[in-house]
Every structure is written in C-alpha cells, then in structure tokens.
Amino acid sequence: MANVVKQVGEYKLGALIIEGKTKQVYDLPSEPEHCVLLSKDRITAGDGVKAHDLKGKSIVSNKTTCKVFEILNSVGIKTSFVxxxxxxxxxxxxxxxxxIEWVTRRLATGSFLKRHPGVKEGYRFSPVKHETFFKDDANHDPQWSEEQIISAGFELNGLLIGENEVDYMTRVSILVFEVLEKVWQTRNCALIDMKIEFGVDNDGDILVADVIDSDSWRLWPSGDKRLMVDKQVYRNLTTVTQSDLDTVKRNFEWIADQLDHLLPPNDHLVVIIMGSPSDKDHCQKIRKYCEDLGLNVEVRVSSAHKTTQGTLKIVSHYESLNVKVVFIAVAGRSNGLGPVISGNTDFPVINCPPTTKDDVDRDIWSSLNVPSGLGCSTVLYPETAALCAAQSIALSNYVIWARLRSRRLVNYKSLPKADAEFKNK
Ligand SMILES: Nc1ncnc2c1ncn2[C@@H]1O[C@H](COP(=O)(O)OP(=O)(O)O)[C@@H](O)[C@H]1O
Ligand SMILES: [Mg+2]
Structure with a gap:
C-alpha cells in the first residue's frame, strides 16, 4: 500500500502518537520536539458515554484553545502551545x-455538591478550591489526593513527580484560573470552575498542556447560571436533537468570538522624569524593570528647581493624553521634582531618589516629609518603583495584573530549587 502522508495546512504529519475522544496527536517530522494536535468534530460527556458528531466543533475548539494559550504565554505562564x-x-x-485533571473552582456547583452534601450551590471559595482527579474513564476519573499522586511515582521524560512538582502544578492551576477569571471579567462573564492538564517536555519542564476550550470550564455570562454557555448545556441534555446540538455549537462560537474581542488594554504610560542627566543609570534600571513587566515607558529630563515651567509643561502634556499615567520622579539631593509634580497632577507619583548608603539618611527626607495635600509615595529601589507603577496600572489592566501574578509564582519556585541544590551538596 502506498504511504499516504497526511497533511494539515503546510504541515506534513508523521505517525499518529495517540488518539483520544476529541483529538488526534501527530508527530511533526519537520519539528521533532513538537507535535500537532488535530481537533475532531466530536463532543463527548460522561467519560465518553454520551458522544455526538458536531460539525464545525473542531474549528471553534481550536480557535478557543489557541487564543487562551496565547494569553497564558504572553503573561509568562509556561505552556506547551507553540x-x-x-x-x-x-x-x-x-x-x-x-x-491527572487539575480542577479549580470559584463557586460550588456540579460534582462538588454531590461529594459535599449540605453545601449550597454558589458557595464562594476564597481562596479558590483545588481538586485533582486521576484520568481513568473506566473508573469515572476518581478524585485523588496529593499523597496519591506523589505515591503513584509518575516518571515522565526523566522527571519524577514528587512533592515539589505536585505543589507547583497546584499553584499553576490556581494561577491559570485566576488569570482567565480576570480575562472573562472583562467580557462580563463569571468563570465558575475549570480543569487543566500538564505535560513534561523533552527538557523535563512541566508545562500547561493539552487544550483549554469550552470543554474545560463553566462560564456564566453576568454570573447567571441560567445563561450558561459551556459544555454543561450538553451534559444536561437527556435526549439530544439536532437543534440542541446547534445551540451547543452556537454557545461555543459565542465564547470563541468573545475571546476575539478581548482588546489587550494598552492605554497606560509610565513616565520616568529625572532631575538631571546624571541620574540616567538609575532611570535605565527602572526602565528595564518596567519593560520586563510589559509597561510602556517614556523617560524625560526636567528639574523642578531649575526649569520649573518646563516640568509643569511636561506634566500638562501627559495629562492631555487619553492614557493612564504613573510618574516616577528621580532626583538626588533635595527632591523637589516628585513633590512638585504631585502637587500639580492627580496621577500617581512615585519618588525613587538615586540615593547611596552615604547620603540616604540626609536626602531621603525631602521625598518623605512632603507638604500636606500631596499623595506621592517614596521607594528606594528601581525594582520597587517599577512594581509600584505596575500595581497601579494593573488595577485596570488584566495583562499587567496577570504578569505580576505569574511573577509571584516564579519567585515561589526559585526558593525550593535553591534549597534542593544546597541540600544535595
Ligand atoms: N502536547 C502534547 N503532547 C503529547 N500528547 C498530548 C499533548 N497534549 C495532549 N496530549 C494527549 O492527547 C490525547 C488526546 O486528547 P483527548 O482526545 O482529549 O483524549 P482524552 O479523551 O484521553 O482526554 C490525550 O491522551 C492527551 O493527554
Ligand atoms: Mg481530553
């Protein structure tokens, strides 16, 4: 028999690695570290007991997954999506x-209520509730404890899944939930619960993998259960007519479409103003930290003491733009700059004077002991200034918020790693 090479788009597929209920996974000979996940026009529920063909479902599912993973990648969460x-x-x-399926819940509903009789639907978990289930269709995906996962001793691409790894995946699951919850809030939809899966790549790195689509979550527009648009609509059907299937597909399309309309808010600016060009190295450090957090930055030079009118003109210029501005004032010796800006604008002003250990005791007071009526704050380190600015902007920008949120997990992961290195010395 002739060898038929299966092709999707410009990609020549290799061997079928695995086929599940909703997709096929193929080798990609041109990119040996990668594979292709091809979605099927198939919807299933109840561990595959209920299953229907649903034309066009593969396109909506793929579109949803791609969009969601792009968001996660862009805020610094490690996923398998290329x-x-x-x-x-x-x-x-x-x-x-x-x-393992890693489930995170904000509100109690569905199987949680059956497993915890007495808890009313809609009970709000804060922090979110986290649960794990072993993927085993024949036994209806039993719930597993952390200890059961560790005891299973999974070893994947050379990585043994132990206590630290389970802890990390738990935290990533919660992070993913919280980020997508914020994303959906911008479309006035409440993310009720969701599940994700993890894989280990050839380098032994743990990645959020598989897919995240309308099979993965419960979403209630306006927080109203009656308006649900996720796969629960399909799960709830006792008989399934073509018109029911059309409704399910229309819902899935609506979700994919909402994600298309997620305009990444890009209406902010961090303005670093230095009193003298001699402060430029300090400002460069602040700029670098800001840019690493995804902030838009402009750097200016103006002295409130020597070019007072110029400073005020700069402030007026940024006030006239239709963007959210945070000023960072960098001035050594007597810091007139930050307090003067603060007295002439209602945008946040952060003083970050370039002090040294020899002059900090003397110079810092000009930033701290400001006249009444001023709301500027003062920090010492360039990184702190950038984080403060990012936190202000994050209040109305889910992308920056998500970057800050995922950064906390990177910090969290670094200490156990250092600990393990010392322990094993
Ligand atoms: N990046 C990946 N690399 C290898 N296998 C993957 C990847 N992402 C998903 N898979 C696997 O693809 C298979 C098919 O997916 P699916 O149809 O959802 O199966 P299931 O019915 O077991 O959930 C699953 O076993 C899943 O774990
Ligand atoms: Mg699956």
Missing amino acids: RQATENAFVSKKCQMIP
Whole structure:
C-alpha cells in the first residue's frame, strides 16, 4: 500500500502518537520536539458515554484553545502551545502527559455538591478550591489526593513527580484560573470552575498542556447560571436533537468570538522624569524593570528647581493624553521634582531618589516629609518603583495584573530549587 502522508495546512504529519475522544496527536517530522494536535468534530460527556458528531466543533475548539494559550504565554505562564497550524489544528511541544485533571473552582456547583452534601450551590471559595482527579474513564476519573499522586511515582521524560512538582502544578492551576477569571471579567462573564492538564517536555519542564476550550470550564455570562454557555448545556441534555446540538455549537462560537474581542488594554504610560542627566543609570534600571513587566515607558529630563515651567509643561502634556499615567520622579539631593509634580497632577507619583548608603539618611527626607495635600509615595529601589507603577496600572489592566501574578509564582519556585541544590551538596 502506498504511504499516504497526511497533511494539515503546510504541515506534513508523521505517525499518529495517540488518539483520544476529541483529538488526534501527530508527530511533526519537520519539528521533532513538537507535535500537532488535530481537533475532531466530536463532543463527548460522561467519560465518553454520551458522544455526538458536531460539525464545525473542531474549528471553534481550536480557535478557543489557541487564543487562551496565547494569553497564558504572553503573561509568562509556561505552556506547551507553540502556534496555530490551521483552523482545526495547532503545534504543541511534544510532552509526556501527567494523567491527572487539575480542577479549580470559584463557586460550588456540579460534582462538588454531590461529594459535599449540605453545601449550597454558589458557595464562594476564597481562596479558590483545588481538586485533582486521576484520568481513568473506566473508573469515572476518581478524585485523588496529593499523597496519591506523589505515591503513584509518575516518571515522565526523566522527571519524577514528587512533592515539589505536585505543589507547583497546584499553584499553576490556581494561577491559570485566576488569570482567565480576570480575562472573562472583562467580557462580563463569571468563570465558575475549570480543569487543566500538564505535560513534561523533552527538557523535563512541566508545562500547561493539552487544550483549554469550552470543554474545560463553566462560564456564566453576568454570573447567571441560567445563561450558561459551556459544555454543561450538553451534559444536561437527556435526549439530544439536532437543534440542541446547534445551540451547543452556537454557545461555543459565542465564547470563541468573545475571546476575539478581548482588546489587550494598552492605554497606560509610565513616565520616568529625572532631575538631571546624571541620574540616567538609575532611570535605565527602572526602565528595564518596567519593560520586563510589559509597561510602556517614556523617560524625560526636567528639574523642578531649575526649569520649573518646563516640568509643569511636561506634566500638562501627559495629562492631555487619553492614557493612564504613573510618574516616577528621580532626583538626588533635595527632591523637589516628585513633590512638585504631585502637587500639580492627580496621577500617581512615585519618588525613587538615586540615593547611596552615604547620603540616604540626609536626602531621603525631602521625598518623605512632603507638604500636606500631596499623595506621592517614596521607594528606594528601581525594582520597587517599577512594581509600584505596575500595581497601579494593573488595577485596570488584566495583562499587567496577570504578569505580576505569574511573577509571584516564579519567585515561589526559585526558593525550593535553591534549597534542593544546597541540600544535595
Ligand atoms: N502536547 C502534547 N503532547 C503529547 N500528547 C498530548 C499533548 N497534549 C495532549 N496530549 C494527549 O492527547 C490525547 C488526546 O486528547 P483527548 O482526545 O482529549 O483524549 P482524552 O479523551 O484521553 O482526554 C490525550 O491522551 C492527551 O493527554
Ligand atoms: Mg481530553
């Protein structure tokens, strides 16, 4: 028999690695570290007991997954997603998959209520509730404790899944939930609960993998259960007519469409003003920290003491723009700059004077002991100034908020790693 090479778009597929209920995974000979996830026009529920063909479902699912993973990648969460390949396929890092579903819940509903009789639907978890289930269709995906996962001793691409790894995945699951919850808030939708899966790539890195689409979450527009638009609509059907299936598909399309309309808010600016060009190294450090957090930055030079009118003109210029501005004032010796700006604007002003250990005791007071009526704050380190500015902007910008949120997890992961290195010396 002739060898038929299967192709999607410009990608020549290799061997079928695995086929599940909703997609096929193929080798990608041109990119050996990667694979292609090809979605099927198939919807299933109840561990596959209920299943229907649903024309066009693969396209909506793929579109949703690609959009969600792009958001997660862009805010610094490590996922297996590489790029969209065609309308119903995407390229992913090839992983060995951890056979666990990681579930995070904001409100109690569904199976949680059955497992916890007495809890009313809508009970609000704060912090979010986290649960794990072993992927085992034949036994209806039993709930597993952390200890059971550790005891299973999964070893994938050379990585043993132990206590630290389970803890990390738990935290990433919560992070992913909180980020997507913020994303959906911008479309006035409440993310009720969701599940994700993890894989280990060839380098032994743990990545958010598989897919995140309308099979993965419960979403209630306006927080109203009656308006639900996720797969629960399908799960709830006792008989399934073509018109029911059309409704399910229309819902899924609506969700994918909402994600299309997520305009990344880009209406902010951090303005670093230095009193003298001699402060430029300090300002460069602040700029670098800001840019690493994804902030838009402009740097200016103006002295409130020597070019007072110029300083005020600069402030007026930024006030006239239709963007949210945070000023960072950098002035050594007597810091007139930050307090003068603060007295002439209602945008936040952060003083970050370039002090040294020899002059800090003397110079810092000009930033701290400001006249009544001023609301400027004072920090010493360039990184702190950037984080303060980012936190102000994050109040109305989910992308910056998500960057800050995912950064906290990177910090969290670094200490156990250092600890393990010292312990093993
Ligand atoms: N990046 C990846 N690399 C390798 N396998 C993957 C990747 N992402 C998902 N898979 C696997 O693809 C298979 C097919 O997915 P799916 O149809 O959802 O299966 P299931 O019915 O088991 O959930 C699953 O076993 C899943 O773990
Ligand atoms: Mg699956």
